[in-house]
Amino acid sequence: MSAAVQLESRPRLARVRAEPHAVQARVLRELLRRAQGTEWGRRYGFAEGPTAAEFARRVPVSTYEQLYPALERVLRGAPDVLWPGRPQWFAQSSGTTNARSKFVPVTPESLRQGHYRAGRDMLALSTFLYPKHRLLAGRTLSLGGTHAPNPFRPQEPASRVGDVSALIMQQLPAWAESLRTPPLALALLGEWQDKVERIAQHALRQDVRVLAGVPTWMLLLLRRVVELAGANDITQVWPHLGLFLHGAVAFGPYRELFRQLIPGPQMQYLEIYNATEGYFALQDQPGSEDLLLLLDHGIYYEFLPAAQWDAPDPRPVPLHEVVLGQPYALVISTNAGLWRYVVGDTVRFTSLGPYRLRITGRTKHFLNAFGEEVVIENAEAAVAAASLATGCRVHDFTAAPVYFAAGPGGQVQRGGHEWAVELAPGAPAPDAARFVAVLDATLRRVNSDYDAKRHHDLALAPPLLRVLPPGTFARWLASQGKLGGQHKVPRLLNSRAVLEQVLAVAAGAPA
Template identity: 45%
Template sequence: MHQIELFLKYPNEVQHDWFDKLIENGKNTEWGQKYDYASIKNPDIYKQRVPVSRYEDIQPLIERMRQGEKNLLWPETIKWFAKSSGTTDNKSKFIPISQDTIEECHFKAGKDVLTLYLNNHPDSSLFQGKGLLMGGSQNIQEVNNQSYYEGDLSAILIHNMPYWAQIMRTPSLAIALMDEWESKLQRMAETTLHHNVTSLSGVPSWTLVLLRKVLELSGKKTIPEVWPNLEVFFHGGVSFEPYRHQFLSLIPKSEMQYYQTYNASEGFFGIQDQTGADDMLLMLDYGIYYEFIPMDQLGRPYPQTLTLDEVQTNTHYALVITTNSGLWRYLIGDTIRFTSLRPYRIQVTGRTKNYMNIVGEELMVDNAEKALATACAKTGAAIRDYTAAPLYEENNIRHEWLIEFEKMPDNFEFFAEVFDNALKALNSDYEAKRYHHLVLKPPLIRSMKKGTFYNWMKHNNKLGGQHKVPRLHNSREFVDEILKNSQTTKKNFNF
C-alpha cells in the first residue's frame, strides 16, 4: 500500500520519472537511434519527433524480433510474444513482452490487485483456498536455434509465475495451457470441482461458460454449493454489466465481491480500488508512460496528445502508451474517460474501431452497455452476448442489434423502446440524430438463438483466451456473417 500511495500522492512526478527511464533505456536501440532519443530531454520534444504508432507501423520490426534480432525496440532480448487479435479479426498481432514488463508491470499488478482487495477486506479468507484462473494457450517456436514463445498473455504469465503463486492457483499448468478449448473446459471443470476455490480470475463471458460446465458436472444448482468459500471474481477484458445478472443468478451470495481490472497484451493499466465502484485507478508506476488523444484528434496524421496533468473528467480519450517492452507512443485502440483526477480514476468506454458513427451519432460501447443494462433491469431480461452494425435501407439508416438473450424480456417491444430511450438519455448526439426519426430510424433488434455467438466464435477458431465478440462496428462484416450462418428467433422488433 505504501508503494501505491506514493504514486497517488505524486502522480505526475512518477510519470515523468518513468518517461526519463524509458527514453534512457531506448536511446541505443535501432528505434531510439532513428529518432535520436539521446537528445530528447522532455515530453514535448518526444511528441514532436516520434510519431504515434499502430501495430502495422512497427510490425516489420516485430517480425525481425521474432526471427531473433536484438536491440530493435528494447535493449532486452525479447523471448515472449503475446498473440492478440483484439476482436475476431483474422489477423493476429504479436505483442513483444520483455522480462521487465513481466516483472514490473504484470506481476506487480497482480500483487497490487490482491493488495487493494485485501486492504478493503482485511477479514478475507482468500489465501485459505485456491484461485481459479482462466488462462489461454501457448506455443513454443524455435527460430534460428533460439526459442521464443507465443500465446495468450494469460498463458505467458501463468508459465512465468513464481512457485508461491503456482501453488495457490488451479488447475495444473498442463490443463491451464491446453490448446483445444472445449476439452480444456471439460478438464478444468473436472479437476476443480473438489478444490477449495476462493477466487476466480478471467474474462466474464468465458468464465460463465466454465461455471455452467461446473454446475453441469456437479449436478448442483448454484456455484456456492460447489465452492462455498468463493468470495471474489477478478474480471477484465470486456464490460461486466451485460453479464452481472447471470453471475448473480449462478452465485446467489450477498457477500460475493466483483473487482474489475484493465489489462491487455500491451500492459496492465487499471485496478478497481473501491468496493462496488465502476471505475479503476490508473496505475502509474508499471513502466508505462501515458498520453491521451481527444476523440476529435483521432485519425489525424499528427494528433495533439495530452499528458496526464492536462486531462479532464468526462471526456473520451484514445489511449497512447510508451512501455518497457519497446512500444513507443503506441495507440492500443482503447478509449477511456476519467471519472476523477485526485486520484486519477478511469472507465474504459470502448475501442477506437469498436463504435458506430454513421451519421454523427458517435455511439460508444459504454453507451450500449449502460442502455442494455437499463432495458434488462426494466424488463427482467438477461443478455448473453450481442453485436451491432448500421443497416442501410432504401432512404433509411438504422442500427441493427443482434442479441442473444440468456433470459428473454417480459415484453420484447417494451425492451426495444426502453433501450432506444436509454441511448438517447446517455448520448446527446444519438438523441439528436433520432429526433423525429429524421436522420436515424429506430433500431432493429433481432433475438438470436442460444449458442449463436459461441458457434460463430468456434467456426472462426476464436474460442477462449482473450478473444471477444466485437460489440459495435461501422462495417457490417461481422453482423452479415453471423446472420448468414444463423437463424434468428421469431422475436425481431422494429418499432
C-alpha cells in the same frame, strides 16, 4: 502472499494516487535510459535525455500497422530494435486491420514491472478490502489461453506466441503459482472444450476462493462445475468463494447470471484492465466502476482527444492536461518497446485526483461483448463474402451482441451476434442459411479471437440474420435527424440500442 508483499503494494498505490506526475516522469526517464542503445533510441536521441515535450515532438504516434515493420523484425529475432535484447515471448491478439492476429512483445521487464506487479497489487488490495474472506487461504482459479511456437522463428522452440494470460501463467513467480489452480498443464491446454471439462473436474476438489478471468469463459466453467457436482449453485461446491477479478469485456450483461450462480452477499467483484499490451488499471473502490490508472508499472501514458483520432499528425496530451469526462484514445510507451503506441481503447476520466477512468470503447466500431474483438474490417470482409456466395447485394448493415440470458430450467442461452442486413433495391433475397454460414466462416478465418469463441459453439452461438425491407436504414437515419451529409449507420456496436431502433423502424414502429 507474505505480509511484506502486502505492505509494499499498498504504499506504492498510495504514491500513484498522491504523486502521479512525478511517478510518470520517473517512468519515462527510465524507459528512455533503458532503450537509448536500441535502434529506436539512437534514431530519436534517447541518450540525450529528452523531456516529455521533446519526446513527444521527436517520436511519432504509431498504430500497430505503422509499427509493424519494426515489430516484424523483432518477431524474426533481430536484437535491440525497440527494446534491449531479443524478446522471446509475444502476446497474440486480434484487432489489427492487416493480418489475422497482431503480435506484441512481452519482455521480462513488462512481466515483472507490469503484469506481476499489478497482479500483486490487486491481490494485496483485495485482502485489505475483504479481510474476513481470507482469500489467500484458498486457491485462485484462473482461466486463460494457450501458447505455441513462434511461427516467425521455427528454429527457436523457446520463442512462443499466444494469449497474454498464458504467457503470464507460464512464467509466474513461485509465490503466485502456489496460490493458483488448475495446474499449469491443464491451464495451458489449447482445445477449449476438453480444457473446460478437465478444469471443471479438477476444480471440484479445490478450495476455490477467488476467480480470475474473462466473464464469458468463467460463466461456462462455473456452469459445468455445478453440473458435475449435482449442486444448485456454486456456493455448494466452493463455500468460501468470495471474489471475482474480471476483465476484457464489460461485466454489466453478466452480472445477473453470476448472481444466480453465486447467490449470497459474500461474493464481491473487482474489475481489472489488463490488455495484451499491459496492465493499465484496476478497481480500487468497491461499489464504483471507476478504475485507478496504474502509473508506475513500466508504462508512460498519453491521451489522444477524440478530435485527433483520424488526424494525419495526431497530438496526444500528457496526463496533466486531460479533462474530466472527455473521450480519449490511450497512447502508451512501454518497457516492451511500444513507443507512443495507439492501443485502440477509448477512456474517459472520472477523477483527476487520483486519476481514475472508465473504458468507453474503441476508436473504431467493434464487437467485443465476449472477447471476440471483431473490427469493422472483419465485418465488411465477412458480409462481402456472404453476399458473393449467395448472389445478393447488401446495401447496408449493422450488428450487435445477443447477450447471455437465463433460459428455461436455469439453462444459460449462449450469446452471439445479430446482423441486420438491408439489400439493395430489387436484389434477390439470399439463402439465409448459406449467408450465415459464409459470414461465420469468414469471420473465423480473419479473426482468431472470434474463431476461439465459436469453437464447438462453446461461447458464441452462430450469427442471427435479419433481412430488412429496403429503405429501413434511411428511415432510421431520418428518425435520428441524421439523414444526408456524412451521417452513416454504425456498422458494429457493443450496445443493442441502434439495432433495436432499426428493427423497430423495420416493423413500422417509431424508433
